[in-house]
Amino acid sequence: xxxxxxxxxxxxxxxxxxxxxxxxxxxxxxxxxxxxxxxxxxxxxxxxxxxxxxxxxxxxxxxxxxxxxxxxxxxxxxxxxxxxxxxxxxxxxxxxxxxxxxxxxxxxxxx
Amino acid sequence: xxxxxxxxxxxxxxxxxxxxxxxxxxxxxxxxxxxxxxxxxxxxxxxxxxxxxxxxxxxxxxxxxxxxxxxxxxxxxxxxxxxxxxxxxxxxxxxxxxxxxxxxxxxxxxxx
Numbered sequence: 001x002x003x004x005x006x007x008x009x010x011x012x013x014x015x016x017x018x019x020x021x022x023x024x025x026x027x028x029x030x031x032x033x034x035x036x037x038x039x040x041x042x043x044x045x046x047x048x049x050x051x052x053x054x055x056x057x058x059x060x061x062x063x064x065x066x067x068x069x070x071x072x073x074x075x076x077x078x079x080x081x082x083x084x085x086x087x088x089x090x091x092x093x094x095x096x097x098x099x100x101x102x103x104x105x106x107x108x109x110x111x
Numbered sequence: 112x113x114x115x116x117x118x119x120x121x122x123x124x125x126x127x128x129x130x131x132x133x134x135x136x137x138x139x140x141x142x143x144x145x146x147x148x149x150x151x152x153x154x155x156x157x158x159x160x161x162x163x164x165x166x167x168x169x170x171x172x173x174x175x176x177x178x179x180x181x182x183x184x185x186x187x188x189x190x191x192x193x194x195x196x197x198x199x200x201x202x203x204x205x206x207x208x209x210x211x212x213x214x215x216x217x218x219x220x221x222x223x
Contacts, residue, residue, distance in 0.1 A: 033210075041215070042199055042214060042215055042216055043155065043199075043213055045210055045211070088154070090154055090155070097209035098143040098160070098203040098211075099143075099145065099157060099160055100157070100201075100211055102147075102154040102155050102156070102157075104153070
């Protein structure tokens with residue numbers, strides 16, 4: 001089972017809203033990731049959690065706030081986003097820190 | 112800056128042919144290499160990984176790695192229309208926790 005579950009699948013939010021994206025994996029993977037993908041571009045790494053601790057922040061603006069409540073869950077809290085933040089947000093997990101398995105993504109539209 | 116380069120294509124092959132996708136990378140210390148398939152509007156799906164020089168076969172897919180030339184390729188034999196997708200090459204780089212650097216992807220179309 002290589003399932004990573006993301007909710008919601010679609011999200012429309014205003015620039016003054018606060019929302020959260022959720023990600024769950026039950027494979028016992030030690031690393032979890034948030035990626036952002038714009039149309040016709042490759043995924044861009046945002047954050048890496050390893051053993052529930054933030055290990056990489058790729059200079060992401062503070063309007064994106066990650067949280068890892070436990071080894072199976074990963075959240076991305078969104079606040080005061082801009083229209084250019086509209087994208088597909090992908091969660092992934094990995095046991096080895098190399099082979100990453102992606103969830104289905106949340107398509108975010110900021111209006 | 113660690114980079115992964117792919118021919119952006121598009122690459123078009125007839126059904127039943129061999130599709131060849133190529134990728135080069137800049138970080139000589141990289142040890143892990145991956146191919147992801149991404150259908151339009153969907154998330155990337157891991158289809159192959161390779162860690163050692165040489166070939167690795169899985170069904171119709173063969174990954175090839177040449178660390179001396181910093182080159183990775185993916186061959187798809189007996190291509191099917193369902194193989195039409197964007198193929199992303201990804202390379203594992205060390206950065207605290209290992210992370211993936213993606214190429215820009217090659218769009219493959221298999222024509223019936």
